[in-house]
Amino acid sequence: MAWALKLPLADEVIESGLVQDFDASLSGIGQELGAGAYSMSDVLALPIFKQEESSLPPDNENKILPFQYVLCAATSPAVKLHDETLTYLNQGQSYEIRMLDNRKLGELPEINGKLVKSIFRVVFHDRRLQYTEHQQLEGWRWNRPGDRILDIDIPMSVGIIDPRANPNQLNTVEFLWDPAKRTSVFIQVHCISTEFTMRKHGGEKGVPFRVQIDTFKENENGEYTEHLHSASCQIKVFKPKGADRKQKTDREKMEKRTPHEKEKYQPSYETTILTECSPWPEITYVNNSPSPGFNSSHSSFSLGEGNGSPNHQPEPPPPVTDNLLPTTTPQEAQQWLHRNRFSTFTRLFTNFSGADLLKLTRDDVIQICGPADGIRLFNALKGRMVRPRLTIYVCQESLQLREQQQQQQQQQQKHEDGDSNGTFFVYHAIYLEELTAVELTEKIAQLFSISPCQISQIYKQGPTGIHVLISDEMIQNFQEEACFILDTMKAETSDSYHIILK
Numbered sequence: 001m002a003w004a005l006k007l008p009l010a011d012e013v014i015e016s017g018l019v020q021d022f023d024a025s026l027s028g029i030g031q032e033l034g035a036g037a038y039s040m041s042d043v044l045a046l047p048i049f050k051q052e053e054s055s056l057p058p059d060n061e062n063k064i065l066p067f068q069y070v071l072c073a074a075t076s077p078a079v080k081l082h083d084e085t086l087t088y089l090n091q092g093q094s095y096e097i098r099m100l101d102n103r104k105l106g107e108l109p110e111i112n113g114k115l116v117k118s119i120f121r122v123v124f125h126d127r128r129l130q131y132t133e134h135q136q137l138e139g140w141r142w143n144r145p146g147d148r149i150l151d152i153d154i155p156m157s158v159g160i161i162d163p164r165a166n167p168n169q170l171n172t173v174e175f176l177w178d179p180a181k182r183t184s185v186f187i188q189v190h191c192i193s194t195e196f197t198m199r200k201h202g203g204e205k206g207v208p209f210r211v212q213i214d215t216f217k218e219n220e221n222g223e224y225t226e227h228l229h230s231a232s233c234q235i236k237v238f239k240p241k242g243a244d245r246k247q248k249t250d251r252e253k254m255e256k257r258t259p260h261e262k263e264k265y266q267p268s269y270e271t272t273i274l275t276e277c278s279p280w281p282e283i284t285y286v287n288n289s290p291s292p293g294f295n296s297s298h299s300s301f302s303l304g305e306g307n308g309s310p311n312h313q314p315e316p317p318p319p320v321t322d323n324l325l326p327t328t329t330p331q332e333a334q335q336w337l338h339r340n341r342f343s344t345f346t347r348l349f350t351n352f353s354g355a356d357l358l359k360l361t362r363d364d365v366i367q368i369c370g371p372a373d374g375i376r377l378f379n380a381l382k383g384r385m386v387r388p389r390l391t392i393y394v395c396q397e398s399l400q401l402r403e404q405q406q407q408q409q410q411q412q413q414k415h416e417d418g419d420s421n422g423t424f425f426v427y428h429a430i431y432l433e434e435l436t437a438v439e440l441t442e443k444i445a446q447l448f449s450i451s452p453c454q455i456s457q458i459y460k461q462g463p464t465g466i467h468v469l470i471s472d473e474m475i476q477n478f479q480e481e482a483c484f485i486l487d488t489m490k491a492e493t494s495d496s497y498h499i500i501l502k
Contacts, residue, residue: 077251077265091242230277330351
């Protein structure tokens with residue numbers, strides 16, 4: 001009996017000795033780094049641990065997030081337990097993402113009845129590609145001119161307000177939405193995973209992407225900068241119908257596994273729930289160059305002498321003709337095809353330079369592209385412009401010209417148009433298509449860099465010096481290449497001017 005009572009004491013002594021030995025074996029860890037050199041927060045800050053931050057559970061496991069985003073696409077069954085889900089998408093196909101309001105009663109009352117802004121991004125999952133994201137996207141832009149990585153299918157979406165896509169950010173879209181109303185946004189991903197691999201092995205070897213959503217509320221200045229919630233999921237993008245084949249292949253592989261092996265893998269879910277993550281760092285795109293097509297300088301133009309016409313900022317100049325040149329490279333030729341609405345034929349002309357395209361005959365282009373698009377492409381290649389219905393020439397009347405005309409009237413001498421004692425006058429061509437008074441007003445205002453609102457009426461000087469109001473019918477009866485001298489007269493009831501064609 002005594003032996004039986006001592007047995008627990010012996011076990012206690014043994015256990016105590018093991019604890020002491022274990023503590024002693026750990027006592028020297030970190031000392032060789034120096035006092036205070038070992039910091040777990042410093043280690044977690046290393047890049048290799050950054051990717052795992054999004055999958056770490058929150059401090060409170062029962063925490064209910066304010067929003068939930070659900071991608072309506074099935075997850076892969078070939079993902080092991082405790083790993084992040086993986087969803088396969090088809091290139092260019094519209095997929096619904098439901099924006100759900102999960103707030104408790106009284107939570108975030110400041111956004112009640114207000115809109116929030118969500119920013120969608122398609123980014124790289126691999127850390128290595130994240131470091132070179134800018135170079136990767138620029139390379140994709142070069143190979144796919146005019147295309148975007150991420151788009152919103154606006155007709156199918158519900159509840160989104162003011163959707164926007166920055167042309168400098170091909171992988172980003174944003175919109176406003178009301179959490180109190182049903183909101184579903186349909187997105188399209190146009191890049192495939194194999195476009196960013198060193199060697200093209202097919203969809204299975206492609207790089208994974210992430211779909212990330214960051215939601216913000218308004219601040220005091222009405223700007224959507226206060227972060228509310230962020231979530232993301234892992235995806236792979238395949239060529240059309242490739243995602244369905246890959247999903248089927250994974251399902252068949254899992255069916256061949258034993259029940260014990262299947263326990264190591266997640267089941268396939270019909271939808272993908274985006275998990276909470278850190279907000280994506282904002283990148284500010286600064287463009288200091290003036291917008292193309294607009295004149296950044298200020299200039300003035302005075303219509304007539306002595307009328308006191310104010311200075312005005314010029315209207316945007318007419319677009320420059322986009323003609324294809326023989327020196328155009330194949331890459332520039334691809335961009336030219338996109339700009340001129342021939343995107344469907346870019347693959348056919350992948351290696352064609354400007355000289356190659358210009359050598360094509362009319363029959364060649366029609367045979368390649370078909371009659372309708374072939375004729376359009378041939379005309380665009382040859383730079384054929386549509387001839388205007390009417391061309392007139394106008395010249396601004398100057399004080400010198402007035403004095404000469406008065407002298408001519410006094411001397412009753414006849415001179416031919418443009419011959420005024422050897423004086424050189426500059427005329428400007430005006431091309432009319434609609435043959436209306438409104439079009440003529442706009443063309444004159446554009447020519448002299450003023451607003452059309454400042455031209456009250458346009459008159460034509462008739463017999464005995466009378467002023468005849470210009471009408472559509474009168475313009476339709478103008479002679480081709482008729483010459484006119486423009487004179488101005490201040491309107492009596494406003495700050496506008498009357499134009500007189502002499």
